[in-house]
Amino acid sequence: MKAEIITIGDEILIGQIVDTNSAWMSSRLNGIGVKVAQITSISDRREHILEALKEAEGRADVILITGGLGPTPDDLTKDVLAEYFQTHLVRNDEAYRQLEGFFKSRNREMSALNARQADLPANCTMLPNPNGTAPGMQFEERGKVFVSMPGVPFEMKAMMDDHVLPWLKNKYVLPFILHRTILTQGIAESTLYEMIASWEEALPDSVRLAYLPSAGMVRLRLTATGEEKTCKELIAKEEEKLRKLIPQYIYGADDETLESVIGRLLLERNATMAIAESCTGGYIAHRITSIPGSSAYFLGGVVSYANEVKTSLLGVDAGSLRTHGAVSEDVVLQMAAGARKATGANYAVATSGVAGPDGGTEEKPVGLVWIAVAGPTFTEAKQFRFVKDRMRNIELATQTALGWLRRKLEESPH
Amino acid sequence: MKAEIITIGDEILIGQIVDTNSAWMSSRLNGIGVKVAQITSISDRREHILEALKEAEGRADVILITGGLGPTPDDLTKDVLAEYFQTHLVRNDEAYRQLEGFFKSRNREMSALNARQADLPANCTMLPNPNGTAPGMQFEERGKVFVSMPGVPFEMKAMMDDHVLPWLKNKYVLPFILHRTILTQGIAESTLYEMIASWEEALPDSVRLAYLPSAGMVRLRLTATGEEKTCKELIAKEEEKLRKLIPQYIYGADDETLESVIGRLLLERNATMAIAESCTGGYIAHRITSIPGSSAYFLGGVVSYANEVKTSLLGVDAGSLRTHGAVSEDVVLQMAAGARKATGANYAVATSGVAGPDGGTEEKPVGLVWIAVAGPTFTEAKQFRFVKDRMRNIELATQTALGWLRRKLEESPH
Numbered sequence: 001m002k003a004e005i006i007t008i009g010d011e012i013l014i015g016q017i018v019d020t021n022s023a024w025m026s027s028r029l030n031g032i033g034v035k036v037a038q039i040t041s042i043s044d045r046r047e048h049i050l051e052a053l054k055e056a057e058g059r060a061d062v063i064l065i066t067g068g069l070g071p072t073p074d075d076l077t078k079d080v081l082a083e084y085f086q087t088h089l090v091r092n093d094e095a096y097r098q099l100e101g102f103f104k105s106r107n108r109e110m111s112a113l114n115a116r117q118a119d120l121p122a123n124c125t126m127l128p129n130p131n132g133t134a135p136g137m138q139f140e141e142r143g144k145v146f147v148s149m150p151g152v153p154f155e156m157k158a159m160m161d162d163h164v165l166p167w168l169k170n171k172y173v174l175p176f177i178l179h180r181t182i183l184t185q186g187i188a189e190s191t192l193y194e195m196i197a198s199w200e201e202a203l204p205d206s207v208r209l210a211y212l213p214s215a216g217m218v219r220l221r222l223t224a225t226g227e228e229k230t231c232k233e234l235i236a237k238e239e240e241k242l243r244k245l246i247p248q249y250i251y252g253a254d255d256e257t258l259e260s261v262i263g264r265l266l267l268e269r270n271a272t273m274a275i276a277e278s279c280t281g282g283y284i285a286h287r288i289t290s291i292p293g294s295s296a297y298f299l300g301g302v303v304s305y306a307n308e309v310k311t312s313l314l315g316v317d318a319g320s321l322r323t324h325g326a327v328s329e330d331v332v333l334q335m336a337a338g339a340r341k342a343t344g345a346n347y348a349v350a351t352s353g354v355a356g357p358d359g360g361t362e363e364k365p366v367g368l369v370w371i372a373v374a375g376p377t378f379t380e381a382k383q384f385r386f387v388k389d390r391m392r393n394i395e396l397a398t399q400t401a402l403g404w405l406r407r408k409l410e411e412s413p414h
Numbered sequence: 415m416k417a418e419i420i421t422i423g424d425e426i427l428i429g430q431i432v433d434t435n436s437a438w439m440s441s442r443l444n445g446i447g448v449k450v451a452q453i454t455s456i457s458d459r460r461e462h463i464l465e466a467l468k469e470a471e472g473r474a475d476v477i478l479i480t481g482g483l484g485p486t487p488d489d490l491t492k493d494v495l496a497e498y499f500q501t502h503l504v505r506n507d508e509a510y511r512q513l514e515g516f517f518k519s520r521n522r523e524m525s526a527l528n529a530r531q532a533d534l535p536a537n538c539t540m541l542p543n544p545n546g547t548a549p550g551m552q553f554e555e556r557g558k559v560f561v562s563m564p565g566v567p568f569e570m571k572a573m574m575d576d577h578v579l580p581w582l583k584n585k586y587v588l589p590f591i592l593h594r595t596i597l598t599q600g601i602a603e604s605t606l607y608e609m610i611a612s613w614e615e616a617l618p619d620s621v622r623l624a625y626l627p628s629a630g631m632v633r634l635r636l637t638a639t640g641e642e643k644t645c646k647e648l649i650a651k652e653e654e655k656l657r658k659l660i661p662q663y664i665y666g667a668d669d670e671t672l673e674s675v676i677g678r679l680l681l682e683r684n685a686t687m688a689i690a691e692s693c694t695g696g697y698i699a700h701r702i703t704s705i706p707g708s709s710a711y712f713l714g715g716v717v718s719y720a721n722e723v724k725t726s727l728l729g730v731d732a733g734s735l736r737t738h739g740a741v742s743e744d745v746v747l748q749m750a751a752g753a754r755k756a757t758g759a760n761y762a763v764a765t766s767g768v769a770g771p772d773g774g775t776e777e778k779p780v781g782l783v784w785i786a787v788a789g790p791t792f793t794e795a796k797q798f799r800f801v802k803d804r805m806r807n808i809e810l811a812t813q814t815a816l817g818w819l820r821r822k823l824e825e826s827p828h
Contacts (some may be wrong), residue, residue, distance in 0.1 A: 013450045015441025016626065020432050022455070027429025036427045037462070048451070055469065056426030063647055082663055179428065190485055211486050212425055215567070221430070228455045275696075277718065281703025282689075285717040289695025292771050299720040302727065303689065305700045306713040309757050313716065319488040343723050357706050378741070385520060387545065390706055392568060410466075 003034050004060040006079055007041040008068035009151055021066055021153055025070050025160060032063065032165055033174035037202035043081075044068045048411050049080040057144055062168065062404035067151030071113045077148055078137070082121040085141055089119040093326050095126050095135045102133060124148075127163045132156045132362070136163070145171075178231040181212070182220045182242060183256060184249040186188050189213045196245055199238075209235055215392065216399030217258075258402040259287045259294075261411065266297035266347070268412040272347035273302035273405070276314050279325060279353035279369055283398045299343040304335065314338030327364050329381045334356035336372035337379050348374045349401045352385075355393045369397045373404050375412065415586050417448050418474040420454040422482040422491055423565055430725050431600060435480055435567055440572060448476065458482050463494040470557055472703075475584065481531045483548035485527045492551070496535040499555055503533040506540050509549040513574050531820045538562075539715045541577045545569045550577070558804055559585075569594030569621035577676065580648075589764040594632045596656060597670060598663040599817040603627045610634075610659055621648055625724055629806065630813030665820050672816040673701045673708075676823065680711040680761070683828040687819070688759035689715035690749035692727050692740060693767035693783055713757040728752030741766050750786035751793050761823070762788045763815045767798075783811045789820050789826065 005025055009015045019041060026036045037060055042048045044067075055061045068077030071104040081088055085331040086143055091133060103110040117133050127136030128146070132155040134258055147164055149156045151245035167171045168174070184192060189211055193200075200209055206226050212219040222238055224231040243250055252261045266273060274284050282303045302313045307326055310316040335350035353369025360366035372381040382404075386396045425431045433455060440450040453472055456462045459480075465597055470477045482491030496503055510532035517524040531547050533538060541561070546569040553560040561578055563570045582588075598606060603625055614623055620640055624661030626633040636652060638645040657664055666675045680687060689699050696717045702708055716727045721740055724730040730748040738744045749764035767783025774780035780802055786795040796818075800810045 011451065012437065013440055014444045015437045015450075016624065018432060018434050018437040019777070021455075023426060023429045023432040024428070026427055030428045036429075038458065038466075039426065039433075045450065052452075175550040178432075181430075184690070190521065190528050193486055193527060194525060198512060210424060210431070213484070228596055229583040257590060277696075279700075281712075282691075282699025282717065283709075285691075285696025285705075286700045287718075287806075288718065289697075289769075290805060290808070295773070296720050298695075300717040300723040300727075302716055303696065304705075304759065305709050307704065309714040312758060313714075339599075342727060345719065351617065355703075359709070389568065392545075394700075 001034055001061045001174060002037045003062040003064060004037055004056040005031055005039045006056060006063060006065045007151070008044050008065065010043050010344055012041045013043055021151065021156055024153070024157065025064060025066075026391065027162060029368060030141060030177055030179070032169050033177050034168060034172075038143060040078055041289050042078050046083075046143055049076065050084055053080075053084050053146075054219070056103075057142070060144070062145045062148070064164070065146065065148040066156055069117075069148065069150045069221065070171070071111075071117055076122065080150060081124075081137065081139070081146070082339055085121060085139060086125050087122045090122045091126065092118050092135070094128075095120060098135070109134075109299050126188060129155055129159060131158055132341045138167075139165075140317055147247060165295055175225050176228040176231055178224045178228075178235055178237060180222045180235045181254050182222070182250055183217060183241060183252045183397060184220065184246065185217045185258065187218065187246070187249045189218050192218055192246070192249070193410075196242065196314065198247055199241055203237060203238060204234060206231075209240055215395045216403070223413075231332040249409065255264070257287075257291075261292050262288070262402060262406055263291045263294055263297060265406065265409040267348075269409065271346040271409075272297050272299050272344075273347040273349070274299050274339040274343040276339035276348060276350040277301070277303050278310070278326060278335070278351055279355045280303060280394050280397050280401070281305065281353045281355075284351070285393050286399060287402065299345045300305070301343060301345075302349070310338075314342060325364070327354060327370060329370055329383070332372040333374075333381045335381055336374035342375050346376055347405060348406050349411045350374075351401055353386075353393070353397060353398050355390045355397075356388060357390055367393055369393065369400075371401045371404065373379060373401070373408055375408055378408070415476070416451045416474045417443055417476040417478060418451055418470040419453045420470060420477060420479045421453070421565070422458050422479065424457050427456045427457050435565065435570055437632045438567070438571065439478060439480075442574055442579060443582075444591065445593060446614060447591045447632050448582060448586075458488060458490050460490055460494055460497075463490065464498055467494075467498050467560075470633070470739055470759060471556070474558070476559045477561070479560065479562040480570055483531075483564045485525075485531055485547065492533075492535065495538075495551065495560070499535060499537050499553060499820055501536045503670050505533050506534045506538045508542075509534060509540050512542055512544075512549070513547060516544075519628060520796070528696060529762070540645055543569055543573060543575055552578075552581075564599040581761070589639060590642045590645060591814070592642075592649055593638045594649045594653060595668050596636070596653060596664055597631060597666045598634065598660065599630065599631045599665050599813065599820075600610055603632050606632055606634075606660070606663070610656065613659055614654055614681070617646060617652060620644075629809040630740045630817070663772065665817065671701075671705075672820055673705050674814065676702070676816060676820055677705045677708055678825040679820065683760075683823065683826065684715050685708075685823075686711050687761040687763070688713050688753040689713070689759040690751070690753035690762060690764040691717050691720060691790065692724070692765055693769045694717065694765045694808050694815070695769075696767070698763060698815055699807050701812060701816065713759045715753045715759075715762070717755060724749060724752075730758060739778070741768055741782060741784060743797070744783040746786040747788075747793055747795045749795065750788035750795075754788050759812060760790055761819065763819050765811050765815055766789070767800075767807070767811060769811075770804045781807055783807065783814075785811060785815045787815070787822055787824055
């Protein structure tokens with residue numbers, strides 16, 4: 001059972017909006033065992049829509065279409081669908097009554113333009129749209145299913161959840177697809193690949209592995225298809241093997257993040273944390289506080305861009321700053337210790353580095369970052385060499401600092 | 415001149431990531447007068463890649479491909495491109511040298527797997543990738559241009575800006591399209607619409623207007639197509655009229671951001687700033703420090719999530735916290751004043767609010783945020799009511815605080 005998604009409209013093609021609909025639909029479809037084979041975004045030109053429909057029909061069993069259902073003349077989807085199925089538009093009484101209700105409940109006049117939204121291709125089943133004026137349409141032709149939905153995200157989502165997904169689950173016997181994503185940090189993709197190569201080679205045929213690298217981390221996605229119980233057992237078994245191979249690099253799974261895992265570990269230990277950020281400029285604090293409930297363990301800290309602030313608020317020794325410079329082991333250790341002292345937190349992370357693009361020297365080039373982690377029984381610092389790009393350096397230093405704190409928390413008893 | 419974008423990889427099709435690359439590329443291509451006719455996302459299956467290439471070649475002049483260039487066996491793009499052009503992979507010496515340099519500069523060993531990333535189809539021109547290990551590839555075959563780039567956004571973006579876009583501009587005679595985006599903050603889209611309706615109606619036919627709302631701001635994009643000089647004159651004239659209509663809401667244009675404008679205003683005034691953040695949790699500091707050179711005017715400040723930190727590092731009166739609570743006018747004013755005092759900065763912004771999803775009360779619901787701005791001659795606070803969503807509240811409070819600081823800086827002499 002393969003599906004394709006066709007998105008109609010100029011906004012995506014001129015880069016005005018990001019297509020979040022397709023990712024949402026794909027994720028939902030995968031969740032019920034429907035594989036999405038292709039996502040196509042096209043403009044609302046008649047010939048192009050016809051061509052895309054034909055190509056999709058040749059490849060997929062279910063074709064989901066969004067967009068182009070508005071009341072204005074540049075919205076062509078409905079007319080083109082009628083042409084594609086060699087039929088014509090007829091007034092759908094149920095759709096018309098729902099439109100009347102929609103406008104009445106909002107105390108708005110229904111224009112002739114809006115009334116025409118109740119005219120639908122003669123061969124379709126109408127899908128109600130309680131959130132807007134464009135009804136959805138479902139076609140079953142030549143053994144294939146076509147569904148046309150509005151492009152407005154919350155209208156489309158309600159239509160998918162209320163009609164399309166239940167209908168597909170009822171109509172087809174769908175395979176069970178299980179995804180499990182293991183999250184790693186602190187190891188490069190190629191090194192990781194070599195470390196787990198023999199495990200990967202020994203994976204059963206029904207389990208596939210994908211490497212998904214992003215800033216400072218690599219996600220490993222395991223996918224199993226087949227019978228639900230077997231899938232769950234297979235994935236659990238392989239995950240267990242993987243966790244034994246690289247325990248130090250795995251920080252979580254699926255929707256977890258370093259900041260959510262750190263939050264959980266701190267809560268489990270009834271412990272608190274603080275930050276002292278120079279080159280990361282508040283980004284670590286932002287990541288930590290993006291987690292709901294973080295006020296239970298995050299006390300705060302100091303963003304110390306200026307040396308004077310390192311001295312006055314974190315108690316960094318002015319002599320150390322003069323002798324070693326702000327980007328040094330000595331200073332970053334004092335920053336981490338100072339953050340713990342100033343806030344009373346159990347744990348602290350500190351960063352000091354050259355984010356760039358300017359400010360680099362031969363001795364301390366752009367991308368050089370010192371990171372320190374302090375806890376009740378330790379204060380450690382380490383030097384890292386990241387990249388030339390400012391935002392990437394901020395992100396990588398943050399990811400590295402959070403990953404390190406995570407490991408220290410895991411090691412500490414609770 | 416028509417372009418198509420092909421995105422290769424499972425992440426988008428299973429809904430794990432949203433395809434932001436294509437919107438960015440489309441926007442950049444439109445900026446130089448290249449129309450994007452279709453965006454296609456496909457899985458990394460050989461047959462499907464071949465089919466998508468063939469279909470795109472039939473429709474477009476330029477085919478831009480992202481993804482599937484990693485070092486692992488599930489990355490097929492390079493091999494399939496070689497097959498598509500009936501050629502084979504050969505070691506590209508320049509790519510190999512760049513790979514060696516990449517690993518050397520990071521003190522990392524280059525694995526055999528990585529070395530293979532320098533093997534490219536014999537008929538391609540190599541595009542250097544200073545930010546990663548996968549070189550880009552450009553093909554000119556049968557009168558069409560194919561470019562294959564990594565899927566990692568910042569690697570792709572650098573390759574587009576440094577190579578692909580300049581090359582396309584040089585190779586083709588492209589129509590002149592002028593975009594000018596005026597940035598507004600502090601006014602809702604519908605209010606803005608009413609304020610500028612008569613100006614919009616009077617726009618000449620060759621100038622189009624688009625409203626682009628995003629978190630806490632509305633961008634107004636003017637587009638003119640035609641002869642370069644006429645376009646520039648038309649847009650300049652309309653921008654001037656618009657600026658007279660809503661001067662207080664316009665903070666910049668095109669690629670400017672509130673944080674870049676604030677940076678410029680502070681530098682012009684030889685002034686410095688600091689932060690005292692509670693509910694925004696470091697995000698204001700992050701935004702400010704994302705600007706290269708911000709260390710010239712940003713001294714730092716305090717992220718004070720816990721009340722004790724507000725007291726100890728910002729000097730907020732414990733009695734005020736008891737009497738009025740942390741989310742109060744009294745406390746946020748003291749936070750802003752405290753940030754100036756603790757850091758010696760000329761200006762400071764402070765936030766204290768209920769970001770949610772928990773922690774709201776009848777009196778202080780989720781979304782209620784106090785913001786203060788302090789300068790050499792003033793300390794002011796104001797209450798805002800944002801939304802129910804935590805990340806949106808953090809973003810909206812930050813945007814509002816930065817917008818307010820920007821207006822105060824504009825008013826102050828230099």
